[in-house]
Amino acid sequence: MQGNVDRKAPPPPTGDGGPRLSAQDKAQRDLLTGAILFAASILFVVNGSTAMGQVIDALSGLGAGVEEVLTIAVLLNVALILFGYRRYRDLQQEVAHRAAAEERARSLAAIDPLTDFYNRRSLLEQGAAMIADAHGRGRAVAVLLLDLDHFKTVNDIHGHEAGDHVLKVVAERIARVMPPHALAARLGGDEFACTCIFDPAHPETVERVAEDVVAALSHGVAYGSSELIVSTSLGLSRSDCDGDQIDVLIRRADIAMYSAKNAGRNRHAWFAFAMEEELHRRSVIEAAMRRGIAQGEFVPYYEPQMDLLSGELLGFEMLARWESPELGLTGPDQFIHVAEETGMIGELSFAVMRRAFSDARNWDPALTLSVNISPSQLRDPWLSQKLLKLLLETGYPANRLEVEITETCLFENLELAKTIVQSLKNQGIRIALDDFGTGYSSLAHLRALPFDRIKIDRSFVTAMGDNGENAAIVTAIARLGESLGLPVTAEGVETLAIETQLRGIGLAKGQGWHFGKPMTIEQTRRMLADRGMLPARERTVAPTDNGVPPRQTLSFG
Incomplete structure (x- = not known):
C-alpha cells in the first residue's frame, strides 16, 4: 500500500512456529558435512594423483596399469565429494527457505494482513521508540485513535466481505493523509490508531491532520452497485501530558474518541482530564x-x-x-x-x-x-x-x-x-x-x-x-x-x-x-x-x- 505511514517492521520473532533444531545441533550437523566434504577432497587428491601417475606410466609402457583397489578408492572419493556437495546445496536451500519462513512469521506477527498496517503489539513497540526519539529532540508525539461510525450496519446489511472492503479503503485513505514517518495500526475490528511527531508549540498541525482524516472517511465507499456510508469519531492525545507511555496515550485517545462519538460522531476531540473523571x-x-x-x-x-x-x-x-x-x-x-x-x-x-x-x-x-x-x-x-x-x-x-x-x-x-x-x-x-x-x-x-x-x-x-x-x-x-x-x-x-x-x-x-x-x-x-x-x-x-x-x-x- 502506498502512503506516508511507516511500515518498517520491528525485529524478527524468535521463530516461525515450526520445529527447530537447536544452534548446537545445527553446528554439529554443518561441521560433520564439512568434515566429510574436506576428507573426501583430500583423499581424492591423494588417490587421484597416485592413480593418474599409474595411468601415465601404463601409457608410456613403464607400468602395468591402475590397481583395482586404487580405482575403487578413487570412485568412492568421487561419490563422497558428490554427496558432500549435494548436502551443502540442500543446506543452502534450507537456509533460504527458513529465512523466508522467518520473514513471513515476522510479518504476520507485526502487520495486520487485511490493511498492511501495524497491529497493536507493533504499535506499542514502535510508538515507544517514537516517543523516546521525539523527546530527545524536544518534540511531542500525538496519538490519533479512531473508530468507524455505523460499521456494524455495513456488516449486518451487506456482509463481512463488504466490511473488509471498507476497512481496506479506510486504511488507504488514512495512509494518504498522514504525515511522513507516521505510524498507523489497526487495533482490531474497525478501530485504528496513528502516531506522529509534531512541534508542541504548534498543536494545530495535528488538528489539521485529524480534520483531514475525518473528512477523508466521511465519503461513501463504492462496493459493487452500492455506496457504503461510514464516518469516523476520532480522539487525540499528546505525549506532553503527565505520563509519556504509549499505552497511556492510546487509552486517553480512546477516551477522547468516545467523547467525540457521544457529541454526535463524525468529528474529533482532544483528551481532557475531565473526560477521565466523567468516565469514572x-x-x-x-x-x-x-x-x-x-x-x-x-x-x-x-x-x-x-x-x-x-x-x-x-x-x-x-x-x-x-x-x-x-x-x-x-x-x-x-x-x-x-x-x-x-x-x-x-x-x-x-x-x-x-x-x-x-x-x-x-x-x-x-x-x-x-x-x-x-x-x-x-x-x-x-x-x-x-x-x-x-x-x-x-x-x-x-x-x-x-x-x-x-x-x-x-x-x-x-x-x-x-x-x-x-x-x-x-x-x-x-x-x-x-x-x-x-x-x-x-x-x-x-x-x-x-x-x-x-x-x-x-x-x-x-x-x-x-x-x-x-x-x-x-x-x-x-x-x-x-x-x-x-x-x-x-x-x-x-x-x-x-x-x-x-x-x-x-x-x-x-x-x-x-x-x-x-x-x-x-x-x-x-x-x-x-x-x-x-x-x-x-x-x-x-x-x-x-x-x-x-x-x-x-x-x-
Whole structure:
C-alpha cells in the first residue's frame, strides 16, 4: 500500500512456529558435512594423483596399469565429494527457505494482513521508540485513535466481505493523509490508531491532520452497485501530558474518541482530564445500575394524557425513574444512555414495565398505558414475544397498551422493525410514532409501518406561542394526521395558552406539565381515586399490586 505511514517492521520473532533444531545441533550437523566434504577432497587428491601417475606410466609402457583397489578408492572419493556437495546445496536451500519462513512469521506477527498496517503489539513497540526519539529532540508525539461510525450496519446489511472492503479503503485513505514517518495500526475490528511527531508549540498541525482524516472517511465507499456510508469519531492525545507511555496515550485517545462519538460522531476531540473523571463517574453509575435493577430501584412514573376538548383523563405514559439510595431520584437522562451502551436497556425496560403493568391492570378499562421502546430493543427479533409473555404474566390487557417507537429506531433495520410491529399489532397492541418531525424521513416511515398514532415532538409544542414557524409545523402535522386517519398527540403542553392553541387547531389529545408532572404510583392512585377510576377495594392508597410497599411521596411543588 502506498502512503506516508511507516511500515518498517520491528525485529524478527524468535521463530516461525515450526520445529527447530537447536544452534548446537545445527553446528554439529554443518561441521560433520564439512568434515566429510574436506576428507573426501583430500583423499581424492591423494588417490587421484597416485592413480593418474599409474595411468601415465601404463601409457608410456613403464607400468602395468591402475590397481583395482586404487580405482575403487578413487570412485568412492568421487561419490563422497558428490554427496558432500549435494548436502551443502540442500543446506543452502534450507537456509533460504527458513529465512523466508522467518520473514513471513515476522510479518504476520507485526502487520495486520487485511490493511498492511501495524497491529497493536507493533504499535506499542514502535510508538515507544517514537516517543523516546521525539523527546530527545524536544518534540511531542500525538496519538490519533479512531473508530468507524455505523460499521456494524455495513456488516449486518451487506456482509463481512463488504466490511473488509471498507476497512481496506479506510486504511488507504488514512495512509494518504498522514504525515511522513507516521505510524498507523489497526487495533482490531474497525478501530485504528496513528502516531506522529509534531512541534508542541504548534498543536494545530495535528488538528489539521485529524480534520483531514475525518473528512477523508466521511465519503461513501463504492462496493459493487452500492455506496457504503461510514464516518469516523476520532480522539487525540499528546505525549506532553503527565505520563509519556504509549499505552497511556492510546487509552486517553480512546477516551477522547468516545467523547467525540457521544457529541454526535463524525468529528474529533482532544483528551481532557475531565473526560477521565466523567468516565469514572459513568463506571460508578454502571455498577450502581446493575445492583439497582436487581434490587428494584428502577420504578415507573406516570404522566397523564388528557382529552383536550373534554378534560377527560385518557391514560398515562410510563416513564422510568431511578430511586437510588446513593444518588437520590434520578431521571432517564442520567442512565438511559448508559443502559443502551452497556446492554442493560432490555433488562431495565422490562423490569420497569413489569411493575407498571402490575400497577395498571386493575385501573379503569378506558385508561391506556404508553411505553417507550429503545432503538437497541427494536433490534431484538424476539422483542414481540418477550413483551407478549410479560403481558400474560402480569395480566395486563394488550388492547390497553400503546408502544411508542421513534424514527431513530427505524433507521438501522426497517425490515426487522416491520416484522416486530406487525407481530405486536396482531395481538391488539397499538403503535405510536414518537417525536414526529425530528427524524430522517417521517413520511416514508408513515407509509412503511401501520401506525395507530402520531406524537408531535415537545420541542415544537412548547415553543408554539413564541415561534410562528413551530405553530405552523404543529398545524401541518395535525392536518397530516387528519388526512391519514391517524390520531395526533401533542407532547410538551406546559401552559393554558398552548392548550388553547392546540384545541383551536383541532388536536384532541395532549400531555405535559400543564396537566401534571410525572407521578409516583401513590400519587397516580390518589388521582385515579379522586376521579373514581379505581376499583372500590383499591381506592385507599395501600401497598401496590406488585407487593412493593409505598415509597415516600415526592413533592413536585
